[in-house]
Amino acid sequence: MNIYQHFRPEEREFIDQALGWKDYVEQTYAPKLTDFLDPREQQIVKTIIGTQSEIKMALFGGNDGAERQRALIFPEYYQAGDDDFQIALFELEYAKKFLSIEHRQVLGSLMSLGLKRGKFGDILLKGDQVQFFAAAEVSDYVRLQLDSVGRAGISLKELKLEEAIQPEENWREIAVTASSLRLDTLMSALYNISRQKSQLYVQQGHSKVNWTTIDNPSFECGEGDVLSVRGLGRAKIVTVEGKTKKDKWRIIAGRQK
Incomplete structure (x- = not known):
């Protein structure tokens, strides 16, 4: 096989x-x-x-x-x-009264250290608390090298895994119809934007399917795929329920902001 x-x-x-x-x-x-x-x-x-x-x-x-x-x-x-999974948990200490830190800033700062994305797990935010998981084999290097995120000077505090915060995630279920399962068509339906705008997002490299940047508007999506569009959040195709009388695909999806 x-x-x-x-x-x-x-x-x-x-x-x-x-x-x-x-x-x-x-x-x-x-x-x-x-x-x-x-x-x-x-x-x-x-x-x-x-x-x-x-x-x-x-x-x-x-x-x-x-x-x-x-x-x-x-x-x-x-x-x-x-x-056995050799995972370290870090929390950022910074001037919380004067500064705020966003997910993209944390990821950008971690990537600037020259390590692969695979060396880092989830980035957790809740209120002004910011944590992230890292592979234990790079934890010493990260502790020594990471001293700022965005405009914030930071220090790192290593915690036990059971001290990880539970991030706030808001998903809502939606039902949409689309003429095809092409990426640009689905984006238009899921994010309620024009087909032209969705094609622009794709061509400019601002859209991902399953965490991989896709620059082909005709890329075929399917059940279980997770879409993300810069500035618009994430969506997951839960089920493709078949076609309507008007020959459009009926899709149940989740949207996250």
Whole structure:
């Protein structure tokens, strides 16, 4: 069976990487810990590992409900615990009375350290509290190098994982119809913007599907896909319920601001 036929062509490189992790565990009979994976990557790894008894996998991102999680792939004899995922939790200390910090500023500052996105998990914001998860192997480097976020001078305090805040997320369910499942058409329906505007967002690299920038307006979307558009928030295609009498797709989705 060709494993690639179940996935999109642009996912082939990651599929090869996941197959390599699986082979490593099979050949060495030792566990393999990955970087933080986004939900789509997690799903691909789950599909590749499957339910075979010889190789197991577990996911953990630092707290319950984490979006970005590390995968631990291990032989059946191994007993996996939270410590095996090697995750550090940091909280930013800054002048909260005078400054505010946004998610994009934290991500931008972390990326400026020269590390891969995969070395960082979720960024958590609640009120003026700002936390983020990082791979333990880079925690010393991050602590030494990160001294500002946006215009704010900051210091980092490392916390126990159980001290992670629960971020406030507001999702609402919506039902829309669209003439096709093309990215630009769906964006127009989900965000209530013109087709021309949605095409512009895509062509300018301001839209993502499953955490990957897509610059092709005709990219075909499907159930489970997560769309994000800069400045407009995120949407998830929950179900595609078939066509209406007017030959349009009826879609149940979630919207987040």
